[in-house]
Amino acid sequence: MLCERCKKNNATVFYRESINGKERSLSLCEECAEKARKNGELETEFPVDGFFTKPLMGVDKLFGSLFGFPQLVGQTTSDGKKCPLCGATFRDLMAEGKAGCPECYKTFSDELSSTISRIHGATTHTGGAPSRFKAGRDLKQKIRSLEKGIKTAVEEENYEEAARLRDELRAIRAEKGDEEK
């Protein structure tokens, strides 16, 4: 979709407002949006939650709009944070509606968390993992179960068992520490 002002660049900022039943919508490129913002044409003071909960213009078709709301552009341009791997800014992510590289998810984890939770209704993966993570996952689970076992053993005053589990836990932690070095 072309920017409706300059008719040259692709529109990446989609703006819609509804004031007392009067609707107005704009599809602009970054440049024209910036001009409009300076002219005070784009209201950017809306609370983010209110905006996000409103379904805007066939969101599923325009993934760009998952990120690309003007009030967020306003919030983040001052930040200037760049992804160390691909050099993308959060503004780039919003414009494209997609991450620049796998590392972007770490770099912009705070900025993206509400969007991700809105898309999926969840924030934490519960499915499979590559083999190199499976070992770590299993280890974490083992540590959690040992910690739980120690607690139960102490509660039951089974100190011998608690000591045995504690030693096992220490051994695992020592090994894990070595690995990390």
Place this chain on the structure above:
Amino acid sequence: MKWYESCGKDRDVIVSSRVRLARNIVDYPFGDRLDDASKKEIIAKVKDALADGKEYVFRDFASLSETERIAAEEEHAVSPEFARGSGPRALIESADGTAFIMILEEDHIRIQTITPGFSLDEAFDKAREIDGKLDSKLNIAYDEKLGYLTHCPTNLGTGMRASVMMFLPGIAHSGDLRSLQNQLGKIGLTIRGMAGEGSSADGCLFQISNQVTLGVSEEETVAKLVQITERLIEQERTLRRKMYEADREALTDRIMRSYGVMLYATLVDTQELFRLYSDVRLGVSLGVIDCVTAERLDRILVKCMPAVLIRDNDGVRDARSRDRARAETIRRLLSGAPEGKK
């Protein structure tokens, strides 16, 4: 064998089952941020990762003609984005014709398996097997909280899209599609017409798939889709029967007329093909027609798509020659030896 060349479970309602896994390699950017040199590196890495066995065929997809690329899309081997995209990209196909690994689609790697009839578990197992092979050789981008990291955040988590292609003339006729769409949406599934959004003109073919990929495991995703599909199969069969009982004579007439056109027409366009396919496939499931199988009709549909026709038949260029070749292909495939039973 390709999905349209073999029979499968519940073929009267389910055309094919598909599983797609989105995977990316760490340290490489996505999409437009990748330069051609990096793209070639990724292609080489994935090719090497699967080079062990002889069961894979590698194709430099960018070097194929437009006809060949679109034909691959029409056979459901690759996505429209992949077929119509630009820049270096490659396709690795399993020799048995059930798995397609698209390299440099939206994500670095898209594993897609497609199996005939209702066979989601089989499609899932095949996809997982390839995923395991790639995982053992490549550093796949993954985050403990967000799961598999993908170009688009809508695929985060499992990166999996499981789907069934359903033939739903009964449900489409009952006018319940809209409400089905709403119901499926509430449980995280989505339904789309084969070519257009919710269009019933595409041979009554609809694809149902999971929408959510984060916070649910792969097994849960497949199990839910299987459970809902089983219910839909029952509903569809009931509605077909009901439609038939409402006016047997009129429906039989419609089916037999379409079958007659398939047997004797000399020119058939794509739109008409979809209508004929839909009528005759319905006729087969109702027992009105017993000399052709559902899988044969699926094969006809694929073999009569525009780019496939141009690829497989010499001298086919313009619309007229395509319609002629389509009618010939239908007649030839209808008269062929039986290709398996339901």
